[in-house]
Amino acid sequence: MPHPLRSVAVFCGSRFGADPAHAQAARALGTGLARQGVKLVYGGGGVGLMGEVANAALAAGGEVHGIIPDFLLSAERPPPGGLTAMEVVPSMHVRKTRMFELSDGFIALSGGLGTLDELVEILTWRQLGLHDKPVLALDIAGWAQPFVALVEAMITQGFVGESGRRLFQVAADVPACLELLRHAPLPDTSAPASRL
Ligand code: AMP
DSSP, X not given: OOOSOXXXXXXXXXXXXXXXXXXXXXXXHHHHHHHTTOEEEEOOOXXXXXXXXXXXXXXXXXXXXXEEEGGGHXXXXXXXXXXXXXXXXXXXXXXXXXXXHHOSEEEXXXXXXXXXXXXXXXXXXXXXXXXXXXXXXXXXXXXTHHHHHHHHHHHHXXXXXXXXXXXXXXXXXXHHHHHHHHTSOOOOTTSOGGGO
């Protein structure tokens, strides 16, 4: 049966992180998406976990669409063998908008402030009703726990409604993440993305 989602954006670190479990998960995720026929949309870099997920997806015969701002080309060095599609865009904001437009769902794999920014922005767009595409956070080596705790604290303090918990799901590992993705409710494509 074909996968219900045609393409998924993966937000992840431009570094590897201290625990090798992060890179292992990145490779497993790239391979898993490719094997299920899901196009990988990502930031276009060849460094850190970004490179791991993209190269694994390509090696497994998957489609990989990168979107990179021109000023980051030298720092985030796209994979030298190329991707199946690559867009060079003028800014970070255009990058995030294009990643949003091209993707039916989102996965936050481990990463730093850039990954956090991308995760939070896609959640705030969902909170505002601008989309209802599934958002998953992968909890590799406890990476997602402080974020989950922060959201819980904001709910307790009355800054986020109880529905904030339903904006995203947490997966303990890559197989669980792929399983959640396969069964995620289909996004409503009539959502008013033009208001972004
Ligand atoms: P990091 O998690 O900090 O390693 O960053 C992961 C990716 O997010 C890198 O490709 C960064 O260039 C990217 N990034 C960082 N800040 C932003 C931002 N404000 N908007 C879009 N992408 C960003």
